[in-house]
Amino acid sequence: MAPNKRSLGYEFIKGLFKENPVLVQLLGLCSVLAVSNAVINSISMGLSVLFVLFFSSFVIALIKDFVPNEVRIPVYIIVIATFVTIADLFLRAKFPDISKALGPYIPLIVVNCIIMGRQEAFTKKNKLLPSIMDALGMSLGYILTIVTMGIIRELLGFGSIFGYKILGSWYKPILVMILPPGAFLTLALLIGFMNFVTKKE
Numbered sequence: 001m002a003p004n005k006r007s008l009g010y011e012f013i014k015g016l017f018k019e020n021p022v023l024v025q026l027l028g029l030c031s032v033l034a035v036s037n038a039v040i041n042s043i044s045m046g047l048s049v050l051f052v053l054f055f056s057s058f059v060i061a062l063i064k065d066f067v068p069n070e071v072r073i074p075v076y077i078i079v080i081a082t083f084v085t086i087a088d089l090f091l092r093a094k095f096p097d098i099s100k101a102l103g104p105y106i107p108l109i110v111v112n113c114i115i116m117g118r119q120e121a122f123t124k125k126n127k128l129l130p131s132i133m134d135a136l137g138m139s140l141g142y143i144l145t146i147v148t149m150g151i152i153r154e155l156l157g158f159g160s161i162f163g164y165k166i167l168g169s170w171y172k173p174i175l176v177m178i179l180p181p182g183a184f185l186t187l188a189l190l191i192g193f194m195n196f197v198t199k200k201e
Contacts, residue, residue: 008133015137022145022187023194027113031105032146033183039162042150044091044098045105046143050136052083052109053118057135060119061128076119077110084109114142149186153177 021027028049035041056079067075088106091099099106109115118138123131154160157178159167176182 008130011130011133012137015134015139015141016144017141017194018198019138020141020145020194021114021117021138022142023191024198025117027117028142029187031108031112032142032149033180033187035102035105036146036149036153036183036186037157037178038101038154039147039150040098041101042146043143044095045102046139046146048087048091048106049109049112049114049142050139051087052080053115053135053139054132055083056080056115057118057123057131058128060123061126061131064124072124076116080115080119081110114138145190148190149183152186153182157182 015021017024019025022029022032031045031049035045056076059079060076063075063079064072084107087109088099091102091106118134122134126134151161155166156174157176159165159171159173174182177186
């Protein structure tokens with residue numbers, strides 16, 4: 001029993017650091033760079049990816065043995081699109097301002113490399129429980145990265161967190177941090193930090 005437990009723990013933990021989908025595998029960069037100029041946007045995007053990846057992995061792990069290999073990709077896309085639509089409609093109904101701020105990036109989760117990549121690289125080759133743990137780990141790795149970027153960019157670009165002023169009137173916002181160059185700079189620093197930590201280990 002011990003090896004199985006250890007294996008499941010590894011499938012979860014690997015997505016946070018060793019195989020972080022953004023900082024190590026460089027997947028899903030479009031949404032990470034585009035919406036991480038505010039913490040609330042980062043959290044909303046991260047939770048949407050968690051919802052879609054978790055439930056699509058759950059469903060695909062259950063049906064994969066019954067899906068002909070030749071049509072697996074279209075089937076995966078339909079399953080993923082179903083949960084993306086649910087997430088998109090929920091945000092539009094309950095949080096219209098956030099939905100507007102995220103723009104097309106929620107619908108684009110359908111073609112997010114993290115989502116489809118995990119189905120092809122992991123879920124189709126593994127059973128239900130490992131697939132769920134993998135989905136949770138990869139999703140949390142994504143959330144950890146995008147929220148960290150959101151905190152850094154909003155704090156330096158606006159002097160605030162969640163829209164509340166943290167830094168006093170003395171602080172002059174670094175406007176470049178809320179622009180695309182600031183997104184690339186923040187991502188580069190986080191990738192460098194991750195490389196430093198993983199190599200040190």
